[in-house]
Amino acid sequence: MYLRRLEVRDFRNYARVGKDFPAGVVVLHGPxxxxxxxLLEAVCAAASGDSPRARTTEELVRRGCGHGFVKGEFAGDDGPAKVEVGLARTGQRQFKVNGVVRRRVDLIGVAPTVYFSAEDIEVVRGEPAGRRRLLDRSLCSVSAQYYADLGRYRRAVVQRNQLLKELREKGKGENALAPWDRAVARYGARVMVAREEFIAELAPEVEGAHAAVAGDTIPLAVEYRPAIAAPSEQSAARAREGRAEVVEEVSRVLERALVERRAADVRYGATGWGPHRDDIALLLAGEPVRVYGSQGEQRSCAVGLRLGLAAVMRRMTGKRPILLLDDVLSELDARRRAGVFAACADSEQVIITCCDEQDIPVEVRESGAVFAISEGQVS
Ligand SMILES: Nc1ncnc2c1ncn2[C@@H]1O[C@H](COP(=O)(O)OP(=O)(O)OP(=O)(O)O)[C@@H](O)[C@H]1O
Ligand SMILES: [Mg+2]
Known part of the structure; x- marks a missing residue:
């Protein structure tokens, strides 16, 4: 898939832009x-209806304007697709695919993108929440089932927490938790098994992409670290039985753990354990990159992680995602910069930003399309 044309109106610092882009490498440089x-965020919004970094719709609308708009025209093996997203400062969004009004969830899989940003370093370096967010966003972008299950899980946890707080006030009635334990366990198990399967697919891709970027042989390992009831312990069962049985088994383990922890959960007024506390371990030569990695190593791992995600998404959707790489090259030495492009070689389109055009290896610059950005203008 590639972005053939982008139109933007009153989005962030852009008043009005309409630009055609070729497949291959697209460089956006400027101060x-x-x-x-x-501009990368506008591409994301045009592809998915959402921004990977904005917390509110209001942020996306140009200051002083009531409405913003982005339109992406995509081309690829499965034919063209046109996505339009209307953004109101008040928060409403409207989505159209090929001219027909749709819900946001209908945009899943239409034009998959993978977005690398400077904040990705925090995924490697920071708290588990950042890694969970990455995992959830990636899975949601390829699986409407996961999107639904995660939503149900979160709602069940919120409702269980509400009841926990009420019980803390009352000081009795733990049995009332039973339906919520069951709901949390049922949807939590689906979330956990999907995460485990996804990471099993992801790990070898990340290892390969990281090796291409870093150009050395220290392997980067990605491992699922569930907070509770490792589904991998059920992998023997999985070989014998089907997926549904594995989900069922994980759900039983999770429910049992929730029941056992009721008293502690009532004391805290919150559900202490479950997939909302999962983590992913990133290990370089067996050691956590978070703790031991240098800046450049952590960045290379973050890039490897994104490119690995792109490869898995490609397999799951049958479409090559558009790679959006924001400021990926800083802190990397010349060999690793070249490695980034080597790792992206079989992508249909890579849109990459940098401050200085010279940061792009000369052979890439000569074969790609280069756009200068200044003060909300693209030329
Ligand atoms: N809703 C908005 N309305 C108007 N301007 C905005 C809005 N949101 C952000 N901006 C402005 O957009 C400008 C460009 O931001 P952007 O993050 O795209 O810069 P950049 O080219 O990526 O810079 P850097 O190299 O520092 O990363 C900023 O000066 C910011 O204040
Ligand atoms: Mg920037």
Whole structure:
């Protein structure tokens, strides 16, 4: 898949832009504050209806305007697709696919993108929540089932927590938790098994992409670290039985753990354990990159993680995602910069930002399309 044309109106610092882009490498360069990240964000919004970094719709609408708009025209093996997203400062969004009004969930899989941002370093370096968010966003972008299950799981946890707080006030009535234990366990198990399967697919891809970027032989390992009831312990069962039985088994383990922890959960007024506390371990030569990695190593791992995600998404959707790489090259030495492009070689389109055009290896610059960004203008 590739972005053939982008139209933007009153989005971030852009008043009005309409640009055609070729497949292959697209370089966006310009000074700090020019609008490079905003343009990548517009591509994301045009592809998925959402921004990977904005917390509110309001942020996306140009200051002083009531409405913003992005339109992406995509081309690829499965034919063209046109996505339009209307953004109101008040928060409403409207989505159209090929001219027909749709829900946001209907955009899943239409034009898959993988977005690398500077914040990805925090995924490697920071708290588990960042890694969970990455995992959830990736899975949601390829699986409407996961999107639904995760939503149900979260709602069940919120409702269980509400009841926990009420019980803390009352000081009795733990048995009332039973239906919520069951709901949390049922949807939590689906979430956990999907995560485990996804990471099993992801791990070899990340290892390969990281090796291409880093150009050395220290392997990067990715491992699922569930907070409770490792589904991998059920992998023997999985070989014997089907997936549904594995989900059922994980659900039983999770429910039992929830029942056992009721008293502690009532004391805290919150559900202490479950997939909302899962983590992913990133290990370089067996050691956590978070703790021991250098800046450049952590960045290479973050890039490897994103490119690995792109490879898995490609397999799951049958479409090659558009790679959006924001400021990926800083802190990397020349060999690793070249490695980034080597790792992206079989992507249909890579849109990459940098402050200085010279950061792009010369052979890539000569074969790609280069756009200068300044003060909300693309030329
Ligand atoms: N809703 C908005 N309305 C108007 N301007 C905005 C809005 N949101 C962000 N901006 C402005 O957009 C400008 C460009 O931001 P952007 O993050 O795209 O820069 P950049 O080119 O990526 O810079 P850097 O190289 O520092 O990463 C910023 O100066 C910011 O203040
Ligand atoms: Mg930027």
């Amino acid at each position: 700090n504050g020019a609008g490079k990240t905003n």
